[in-house]
Amino acid sequence: MKRRISVIVLNWDGRKWLKGCLSSILAQDIDEGFEVLLVDNGSTDGSVAFVRDHFPLVKVVELGKNFGFAEGNNRGLEYAVGDYLVFVNMDTKAESDWLKNLVDAADKHPEYQLLCSVQTPSQEKNRVRTLNAYGGVTCSPYESAGKLTDSLFASGACFLIKREWLERLGYLFDQFYFCFGEDKELSLRTILQGGRIGYVRDSRIYHHGGGADFPSFRTASLASRNSLLTYYKLFLPKNFARIFLVEVLYVVLKLLVRFKQFKTTLGALKGVVDFFFSFRRYEEYRRQFLKIKRREDKYVFERLLYKRQIEKKLIKKIYGT
Secondary structure, three states: OOOOEEEEEEEOOOHHHHHHHHHHHHOOOOOOOOEEEEEEOOOOOOHHHHHHHHOOOOEEEEOOOOOHHHHHHHHHHOOOOOOEEEEEEOOEEEOOOHHHHHHHHHHHOOOOOEEEEEEEOOOHHHOOEEEEOOOOEEEOOOOOOOOEEEEOOOOOOEEEEEHHHHHHHOOOOOHHHOOOOHHHHHHHHHHHOOOOEEEEEEEEEEEOOOOOOOOHHHHHHHHHHHHHHHHHHHOOHHHHHHHHHHHHHHHHHHHHHOHHHHHHHHHHHHHHHHHHOOHHHHHHHHHHHHHHOOOOHHHHHHHOEOOOHHHHHHHHHHHOO
């Protein structure tokens, strides 16, 4: 019998996380069946054998090598049968009604195409993740009282996407990104094509963060490059120039004043350089995306999270809002 819900867990050398993650998923208090897939990115720590021995209900998909977060999830998606596709990081542990509340929200709110869980401890008090004044990802400092809160950003650590919307988008993640920032690109494609993203207050999941233990320099480099590629792909040239200016100035400023983060910031600066070796691959995509775009870039600029007065006065002026 076909399952309506597929839960996909991408794994790379994450054996130490899998007992807590998979146990919490399989123990969900929900009145309908669902499938769980463990998609393995060429692990060498015995993850696959461990899951096969201890979690026979989990479908194991071995990819044979590390394709990265973006392409790994894309490939795992090929084995999923559900209409509701739930992607979960390996370093998570779900509360017992996590999945039920997430699916209920998807059923009751067809106007939302991507729905996200509240990740603890970083999102306590229902503080959603969104995009900040510099175009990066941040956790809002403001508590939301709503059961469902709109956002510009769906965190790749735990989100539900409806298959029909995914088919309209054409692809899940950009495989060139490898990892870091692919969720921002998916989010902005959704927003600019007229979709909505919401965080479900009662769908809660603990997320350790950094479970793959990726080097900080490489993390910052990929995140910086991929962020610029996203805005280049999806925004009009004049608006990309605006956010490019803001992102680069922010990186340079951090390099000058945040000495303890020097290595990470240097990685971000390398990402800016890498952008110039990569952006031409998207010139045709950029032209095609304009034909299916349903919202103007201004829609995003107006909804970025401006925390400080300098952001509200200077950066909003740069963006023309």
